[in-house]
Amino acid sequence: MKVAVGSKNPAKINAVKEAFKESAFEIVSIDAQSGVSDQPMSDEETIKGAVNRAIEAAEKVGAEIGIGLEGGVQQTPYGLMLCNWGALAVKGMDPIIAGGARIPLPDEVAQQLLAGSELGPVMDEYAKKQNVSKNEGAVGIFTNGQINRSEMFTHVMKLLAGQFEYRTKQNDKTV
Numbered sequence: 001m002k003v004a005v006g007s008k009n010p011a012k013i014n015a016v017k018e019a020f021k022e023s024a025f026e027i028v029s030i031d032a033q034s035g036v037s038d039q040p041m042s043d044e045e046t047i048k049g050a051v052n053r054a055i056e057a058a059e060k061v062g063a064e065i066g067i068g069l070e071g072g073v074q075q076t077p078y079g080l081m082l083c084n085w086g087a088l089a090v091k092g093m094d095p096i097i098a099g100g101a102r103i104p105l106p107d108e109v110a111q112q113l114l115a116g117s118e119l120g121p122v123m124d125e126y127a128k129k130q131n132v133s134k135n136e137g138a139v140g141i142f143t144n145g146q147i148n149r150s151e152m153f154t155h156v157m158k159l160l161a162g163q164f165e166y167r168t169k170q171n172d173k174t175v
């Protein structure tokens with residue numbers, strides 16, 4: 001079975017590989033449009049981006065399974081939260097979605113996002129590093145390396161794969 005990941009970001013691709021490491025799935029990565037803004041500003045927008053990427057990735061390479069992983073932020077009474085969502089798309093089935101762990105962003109970072117900047121470049125400047133989004137991610141920086149972006153997405157992937165397995169089993173029972 002072929003799995004298409006709608007991104008070239010190594011933090012995302014590694015998470016998919018890790019989650020499916022016990023399977024015989026062939027994993028391919030391909031750029032896919034999120035169809036939402038470069039910096040999604042809500043859970044809803046971030047989910048939409050993940051779903052769009054999953055569907056487009058599967059269609060582009062003719063894969064049975066498409067995976068979309070998308071990062072965004074969501075405003076809450078407790079601050080601007082980092083949010084990450086994943087989607088798993090299979091033809092003929094509603095997309096499966098799952099959310100990642102969330103932490104509030106420091107005011108200094110949140111203010112820049114609310115003023116229209118993208119988290120990727122803001123994090124590089126803040127951490128004085130390059131390509132934070134492709135490596136430890138904001139979650140890695142703000143948790144002192146306890147959880148990096150790939151680990152966070154691996155958790156999302158397990159939530160997706162597990163729901164997919166559960167649904168497949170339920171369908172098998174009804175046919």
Ligand SMILES: O=P(O)(O)OP(=O)(O)OP(=O)(O)OC[C@H]1O[C@@H](n2cnc3c(O)ncnc32)[C@H](O)[C@@H]1O
Pocket residue numbers: 006007008009012034038039040069070071072118119120121123132133134136137138139149
């Ligand atoms: O190559 P793609 O798959 O587009 O990966 P991306 O990291 O650039 O894009 P996302 O759509 O996942 O994230 C939207 C924006 O937020 C940034 N971003 C999201 N999560 C981040 C994190 O944990 N650390 C740093 N930047 C992050 C990211 O770099 C983008 O600028």
